[in-house]
Amino acid sequence: xxxxxxxxxxxxxxxxxxxxxxxxxxxxxxxxxxxxxxxxxxxxxxxxxxxxxxxxxxxxxxxxxxxxxxxxxxxxxxxxxxxxxxxxxxxxxxxxxxxxxxxxxxxxxxxxxxxxxxxxxxxxxxxxxxxxxxxxxxxxxxxxxxxxxxxxxxxxxxxxxxxxxxxxxxxxxxxxxxxxxxxxxxxxxxxxxxxxxxxxxxxxxxxxxxxxxxxxxxxxxxxxxxxxxxxxxxxxxxxxxxxxxxxxxxxxxxxxxxxxxxxxxxxxxxxxxxxxxxxxxxxxxxxxxxxxxxxxxxxxxxxxxxxxxxxxxx
Numbered sequence: 001x002x003x004x005x006x007x008x009x010x011x012x013x014x015x016x017x018x019x020x021x022x023x024x025x026x027x028x029x030x031x032x033x034x035x036x037x038x039x040x041x042x043x044x045x046x047x048x049x050x051x052x053x054x055x056x057x058x059x060x061x062x063x064x065x066x067x068x069x070x071x072x073x074x075x076x077x078x079x080x081x082x083x084x085x086x087x088x089x090x091x092x093x094x095x096x097x098x099x100x101x102x103x104x105x106x107x108x109x110x111x112x113x114x115x116x117x118x119x120x121x122x123x124x125x126x127x128x129x130x131x132x133x134x135x136x137x138x139x140x141x142x143x144x145x146x147x148x149x150x151x152x153x154x155x156x157x158x159x160x161x162x163x164x165x166x167x168x169x170x171x172x173x174x175x176x177x178x179x180x181x182x183x184x185x186x187x188x189x190x191x192x193x194x195x196x197x198x199x200x201x202x203x204x205x206x207x208x209x210x211x212x213x214x215x216x217x218x219x220x221x222x223x224x225x226x227x228x229x230x231x232x233x234x235x236x237x238x239x240x241x242x243x244x245x246x247x248x249x250x251x252x253x254x255x256x257x258x259x260x261x262x263x264x265x266x267x268x269x270x271x272x273x274x275x276x277x278x279x280x281x282x283x284x285x286x287x288x289x290x291x292x293x294x295x296x297x298x299x300x301x302x303x304x305x306x307x308x309x310x311x312x313x314x
Contacts, residue, residue: 022259024060028271029173031063031198031228032056035248035261035268037236038073042083045071046095052267057103059269063173064103066110067232067248068124068181068204071095075240077159084113084122087138093127101133106171110202110232111141111180116161124160126178126202128169128302137302139167139178143186152208156182168193169302174274176200177227184217190225191290192299197277199227204234210245215257223255226281228272235263253277 022030034052038045049070056064071092074080085092092112100107107129113122124141140163144156166189169176174197181203183189190199199221205214214233222229228251235246249260250270258270281287 022269022271025271025273025276027275028273029062030060030269031173031230031250031272032059032061032065032267032269033230033232033248033250034064034066034070034266035233035235035246036067036070036265037234037238037244037246038067038070039239040072040074040079042071042091045073046092048265049095050099052265053099053103053105053107056267056269057105059267061105061267061269063106063108063171063198063230063272065108065200065202065230065232067234068111068202069113069234070110070202071112073204073234073238073240073242080113080122080159081120084115086115087125088135093135096127096129097133097135100129100131104131106130106173108176108178108200108202108230108232114140118161121159121161123163124156124180125163126167126180126200128176128178137167137169137178137300139163139180140165141180141183142166142189143182145182147206147209149208152206154206166192166299167302168196168299171198171302173272174198181205184221185213187221187224190221190227193225194299196225196227197274198272199225199229201229201231202233203231205245207243207245210247214245214247215249218249219251219255219257222251222253224286226253226277226284226287228252228277235261236265253280 072083096109109127111124114125116123126139128137130136142163147154167178176198177193177196233248234244246263250258259268
């Protein structure tokens, strides 16, 4: 395991805290999934996220992903609406840009509440920043969670305005497909992503549904797409009374869990190896054996860029 938890009693960085690095593999790149148990204070959540990003970078991560609504898990829906931002402006987006540029990493900003066409709702948007701090992609969550177990009810459509566009990024690390939480239950979303190498799924699964389904769904999406899956999650008890499942993990194209964090704030790190992925796809060319086609769906693609060179550590 390569996890490191923050001290529960304080947001201060633990003295001498480190993240163990996985063994370096030739041609591989290290990626990280961050787990949090966010509260209703945006500044406090950003402060914790900054510490966790730093731990991920110390572990050698070049691609870092935050969980769904990492900057705010409100006491009520109105808290999230109040924190929403116009695209390209606001403290959450400024923070993400600054972190990416400061550490020269690609940063997947979990999800951010952005302005919607309705004043009482938000767009649940996954924003991606390159190593220059430039926003290179935006994906708005398409599938909205609904659950009624009698004593436990959720209806995301009351708060969130859904998106309608699939987004794939041509990154220096491979083609990255973006999704958020409940999207995970809809395999046709990922089948519509052309040639995706890495799937990112920032989540805030409930404790109930997470225990039953989270790992199974994550590993299934990895196996059926022969893709790496990076799944950062909310994990713990929130001031609203909600409990999220956690179990952030990184899974390889064979369905093997490379690293995970069951509970609490922390970081998971693993290597993504394109050569290994290519060998699996050659040995088991299941993606070429598909018989049923995918209906034509609007897919937005961002342009591939060459990453900036990192200065050697001093």
